[in-house]
Amino acid sequence: MATISGPQPGVFGGDWIDSRENRILGTEGFSIAGHRARLPTWASMELPGLSTHIFTGSTVDPRGLRRVDEFGRPSAGRMLGAWFRPDGTSLQVKLDEGKSCLTSIYFADWDGCGRALPPRSQRVDVIEPTFEQILDSVLVPSISADFCDDDYVTWSIKGRVEFRITSLNQNRPIANAVFFDPETGPGVKLTLQRVNPAEGFPTTGFLEWVAIPGRVYRLQRSRSLDPVEWVVAGPPVIASDRAASAVIPRTNPREAEFFRVILPP
Secondary structure, eight states: OOEEESSOTTOOTTOSBOTTSOBSSOSSEEEETTSOEEOOTTEEEEOTTOEEEEEESSOOOTTSEEEEOTTSOEEEEEEEEEEEOTTOEEEEEEEOTTOEEEEEEEEOOSSSSSSSSOOOOEEEEEEETTTTEEEEEEEESSSSSOOSSOEEEEEEEESEEEEEEEESSSSOOEEOEEEEEOTTSSOEEEEEEOSSGGGOSOOEEEEEEEOOTTOEEEEEEESOBTTBOOEEOSOOEEOSSSEEEEEEEOSOTTSOOEEEEEOOO
16 A cells, blocks of 8 residues: 655645635545534445544644635634543544545644644554454654644545554554545555566556655555564656656565555655
């Protein structure tokens, strides 16, 4: 499973709706903690045992998510809430058979920075719930020392998955919102190529993603997701337009590898 971590193309803080009142994220549906939810007709989401906390019902802070009315149309103001459970936060998403989409989770550490407790540090495991198989594992914050500003992580999913969020320090793990978009939106596509057919195993990975022109992207790989250990997978890529790509030689074609693209702030 390929992921993209960090700021999403065209999205800054809680601005999932742009200045022209168009959705940048959540074009298929969304669920915002403590505010509103309009899920796609082909998707359902469960929050087992989770509580909802409102950090602020009204704010001008750009980390706050843009508000919408009962019909999902942009309205004035911002707010920020969070789902949480002290012993671990779980978001369970189920798509109808044959459907797939990009699912983005928004994280903003509103109260863990500059307070008595240290900034939050947490891990998101993407799990196939039937067999408890870990499909992906991402640290949040993914690209900096904290997510006091914000952090988005996007996955391409299908079927039924659980996003299991675990705290790595004494702060309770949180998630602030979930957005659903078609797979033509921001995301990462991985194609395995076989340079030498006689090898019998793919020897090269070809990564493609939607990019912000002029920004520098970093490529990472890990041989395992439990435990996960991301290392540099290739030289940085400077995006020349909205489409970026990279060819990554595989270190050991006979073994599983996981890749991700990150966008430093």
